[in-house]
Amino acid sequence: MTALAVTTAPSRWWHNRAVHRFISHRLALLGLTMITLLTLACVLGPYLLPYDSLHIDLRARFAPPMTGHHYLGTDPLGRDLAARLLMAGRISLLVGFSAMLLSIVIGTLVGVVAGYRGGWIGAVLMRTVDGFLSFPSIFLVLALAAALRPSPIMITVIIAVTKWMEVARIVEAEVRSLREREFVQAGRMLGLSGTHIMFREILPNAMGPIIVAASLTVARAILLEAYISFLGFGIQPPLPSWGNMLNGAQKYLASAPWLAIIPGAAITIAVTSFNFIGDGLRDALDVRDDHI
Amino acid sequence: MRGFLLNRLSQSLALLVIVSIIGFVILSLIPGGPLSQYARDPSMTQQDMERLAEQLGLNRPLWIQYFDWVWRLVQGDWGRSFRDGTSVLAVIGRHIFATLLLMGTSTVIAIAIGTWIGIRGATHRYSMFDYLATIGAMVALSIPTFWFGLVGIYVFSLQLGWVPAGNMYTIGDGSVLNYLHHLILPSVVLSLVHVAVWSRYMRTATLDAISQDFVKTARAKGLSERRILLKHVVGNALLPMITLAGVQLPSILTGALVTETVFTWPGMGRLFLDSLGYSDYPVVMGLLIFSAILVILGNLIADIAVAIVDPRIRLG
Numbered sequence: 001m002t003a004l005a006v007t008t009a010p011s012r013w014w015h016n017r018a019v020h021r022f023i024s025h026r027l028a029l030l031g032l033t034m035i036t037l038l039t040l041a042c043v044l045g046p047y048l049l050p051y052d053s054l055h056i057d058l059r060a061r062f063a064p065p066m067t068g069h070h071y072l073g074t075d076p077l078g079r080d081l082a083a084r085l086l087m088a089g090r091i092s093l094l095v096g097f098s099a100m101l102l103s104i105v106i107g108t109l110v111g112v113v114a115g116y117r118g119g120w121i122g123a124v125l126m127r128t129v130d131g132f133l134s135f136p137s138i139f140l141v142l143a144l145a146a147a148l149r150p151s152p153i154m155i156t157v158i159i160a161v162t163k164w165m166e167v168a169r170i171v172e173a174e175v176r177s178l179r180e181r182e183f184v185q186a187g188r189m190l191g192l193s194g195t196h197i198m199f200r201e202i203l204p205n206a207m208g209p210i211i212v213a214a215s216l217t218v219a220r221a222i223l224l225e226a227y228i229s230f231l232g233f234g235i236q237p238p239l240p241s242w243g244n245m246l247n248g249a250q251k252y253l254a255s256a257p258w259l260a261i262i263p264g265a266a267i268t269i270a271v272t273s274f275n276f277i278g279d280g281l282r283d284a285l286d287v288r289d290d291h292i
Numbered sequence: 293m294r295g296f297l298l299n300r301l302s303q304s305l306a307l308l309v310i311v312s313i314i315g316f317v318i319l320s321l322i323p324g325g326p327l328s329q330y331a332r333d334p335s336m337t338q339q340d341m342e343r344l345a346e347q348l349g350l351n352r353p354l355w356i357q358y359f360d361w362v363w364r365l366v367q368g369d370w371g372r373s374f375r376d377g378t379s380v381l382a383v384i385g386r387h388i389f390a391t392l393l394l395m396g397t398s399t400v401i402a403i404a405i406g407t408w409i410g411i412r413g414a415t416h417r418y419s420m421f422d423y424l425a426t427i428g429a430m431v432a433l434s435i436p437t438f439w440f441g442l443v444g445i446y447v448f449s450l451q452l453g454w455v456p457a458g459n460m461y462t463i464g465d466g467s468v469l470n471y472l473h474h475l476i477l478p479s480v481v482l483s484l485v486h487v488a489v490w491s492r493y494m495r496t497a498t499l500d501a502i503s504q505d506f507v508k509t510a511r512a513k514g515l516s517e518r519r520i521l522l523k524h525v526v527g528n529a530l531l532p533m534i535t536l537a538g539v540q541l542p543s544i545l546t547g548a549l550v551t552e553t554v555f556t557w558p559g560m561g562r563l564f565l566d567s568l569g570y571s572d573y574p575v576v577m578g579l580l581i582f583s584a585i586l587v588i589l590g591n592l593i594a595d596i597a598v599a600i601v602d603p604r605i606r607l608g
Contacts, residue, residue: 027427131307134591136542136583138549139564140314143576146568147321219434226436227550231565243436250442250554257446264439271434279430 021284028280031273038270042089051080053087054238062256073258076248081258085266088240093270095156095241096222102160103221104214107167108203114168115175116198126172129165137162138227145233155234159221167213174206208285215278219271226267242267300595304588308581315580316358319573328571365581371574373567380578384560390460391559393471394551395544397479399537402486407533409487410494411526414502425495429488437547441481441554448477458556478555482547486540493536497529504528531602538594541587 022028046053050069057078065073065081072081114125141162148154178184179202187197222242228234229243237244242263249260281287322328330336330344345351349360364371370380413422449457455477456462461470501507502525510520549561556562560579567575 027430127303131303131310134539134542134587135307135311136545136587138546139580139583140311140318142565142568143315143318143580147318223434223436227438227546230436230438231550231553233568246439246442250445253442253446254450257450260439260442260446264436264442267439268431268435271436272431275430275434 018284018286022280025280025283027276028284031276031280034269035273035277038089038266038273039093042086042093045086046083046090049080049083049086051083053079053083053240055079055083062252064256065258065262072262073256075245075259076252076256081262084240084245085242085263088242088245088263089266089270091152091235091239092222092225092242092267095152095159095225095235096218096270098156099159099163099221099225100214100218102156103164103217104167104210106160107164107213108171108210110164111168111171112175112198112203112206115172116179116194116202118176118179122172126169129168129172132162133165133169141224141228142231142233145228150234150236152235152239155225155228158228159224163217163221163224167210167217170209170213171206174209175202178202178205209287212278212282212285212287215274215281219274219278222267222271222274242270296595297592300592304592307588308584311584312362312577312581313358315577316354316361319576320354322571361577370578370581373575374572375567375570375575380574383563383575384578384582387558387560387563390557391548391552391561393460393475394478394482394557394559395548397475398483398486398547399544401479401483402490403533403537405483406487406490407494407530409491411498411521411529413491413495414498415521417499422495425491429492432484432488435484437481437485438550438554440484441478441551444477444481445554458554460558478551478557481554482544482551485547486544489540489543490533490536494529494533497532498525501525501528531598534594534598534601538591541590545583545587 057074060067060070060074060078061076063070063074063078065071067073070080070082072085075081075084110125110129114122114129141158144158145155148158175198183205184197184201187201192201225234225241226243226246229241230246232244232247235241235244245263246260249256249263252259327341327344327350330341342351349357352360361371368381370384372379373383409425413425416422445457448454456474460474462474507520507524510524515523545561548559549564551557552559552561553565560583564576564579566572567579
């Protein structure tokens with residue numbers, strides 16, 4: 001009776017060893033806290049601040065931080081920097097997160113097929129991946145952003161198209177190591193289709209590295225969006241993003257340094273958080289890879 | 293060796309073809325096409341535009357334009373800039389020195405500091421130094437290069453006045469010292485990310501080397517720890533780093549593009565952005581191909597260097 005009770009006791013998620021290890025990873029917890037606070041601030045903040053992000057007040061141009069209710073100061077048009085920073089955060093985080101989802105989907109598809117099928121299909125796919133990894137893609141990305149209308153969706157797609165290769169490589173290696181395991185052979189013997197084995201049997205067992213890659217890819221996607229927007233080819237004003245807020249800031253570096261320092265600090269905090277989380281997940285899920 | 297080289301070169305060639313086709317298609321997508329600059333000029337009539345398109349061969353189908361461009365490229369004619377009519381190779385030639393100077397200096401800085409941090413982190417594993425270096429590397433990888441550059445300019449040139457805020461040299465003063473003075477800040481900014489990458493890889497490679505049997509043998513022979521580290525461990529740990537230097541090339545080039553923008557450094561990155569802004573397609577395509585060739589050559593040299601240094605590797 002008691003034995004039965006023990007075996008059927010529901011296993012709760014916080015009893016999970018991986019969850020426990022993640023929680024005891026202090027940096028990961030710090031990252032998770034920071035990114036939660038940042039996301040909450042970006043979602044709720046604009047409703048709580050006294051100024052709209054697009055409200056122009058030419059009498060309050062270049063106000064330094066902590067003047068009146070302009071907690072982070074104002075920009076050259078007298079717009080409240082705090083309001084703009086939070087609205088920009090919505091765009092930057094959303095673009096980073098969506099680009100991650102898209103590149104994870106593409107990378108996983110390519111990686112699973114290349115790893116499971118192997119042979120010439122795998123060779124062609126992985127050589128393509130290697131080729132594009134070894135190419136300075138920033139030149140193509142900028143040309144692409146200049147060619148297409150740089151809406152947030154377009155920028156998301158462009159970022160995803162350049163970030164899926166690393167995911168594909170990780171997934172391919174993982175799937176290749178799982179391909180000859182007993183449960184896969186059993187599946188084959190049962191006559192399951194290749195698609196079923198790839199996505200229903202192997203993929204769930206390869207989730208660890210994919211989750212780690214996802215967290216690191218968000219970090220890289222946010223950085224890339226910032227680079228493209230900083231150079232003027234990304235998110236276009238009046239829509240603010242952390243990158244394009246820095247675009248004109250260099251001109252005012254001597255007179256209004258906060259215009260450059262504050263948005264850049266936001267980018268650094270967000271990216272660092274995702275990198276810390278990725279590091280914690282890697283330890284928690286016991287993923288071994290030589291990448292950073 | 294020859295088989296290996298042929299194999300690598302053919303793969304690189306295939307990549308170049310793919311990249312050039314993608315680049316060509318992208319540039320033809322840009323609204324207004326290559327003549328958009330002229331279209332803004334009110335004195336240009338429709339007839340003028342057509343004559344210009346005829347002269348530049350832009351009224352032909354895209355694939356014919358592509359093959360024509362490739363044919364000329366192979367013959368050494370990379371086209372002429374739309375802006376001032378000078379040849380693309382000459383334009384690139386004017387800017388390549390600045391970029392190579394910046395990339396070379398920051399690579400040297402990154403290797404020197406990164407190697408030191410990596411070795412120290414491995415020999416003092418789990419020490420305070422190792423812990424801080426690990427966190428520091430993660431933070432360094434998260435800082436946008438352009439922001440680090442802006443903060444650097446603000447602190448070291450606007451507030452402290454130690455270094456100039458931009459440009460490669462002061463006009464009228466082309467001395468080596470003047471170049472170096474301008475080079476310090478941008479090369480340090482560009483090297484930050486690579487210091488982080490190098491130190492992480494170097495730490496792993498050193499730990500790998502330390503656990504090898506030949507280190508035990510060296511200890512058994514009674515060599516001093518210092519001698520073991522310098523002669524047996526570091527030498528072996530540095531080998532995979534040669535490959536890493538090649539692999540890191542695209543990322544250094546990307547960083548150089550941004551760093552050049554922040555520091556008004558007259559290199560290929562700024563040339564690329566300017567040309568893109570002016571719809572100067574011959575130069576944009578030329579830079580696309582040129583940077584690809586640069587990266588491919590860099591990786592090839594790294595592979596050959598590893599094969600020469602490490603007698604265990606036989607290419608072919």
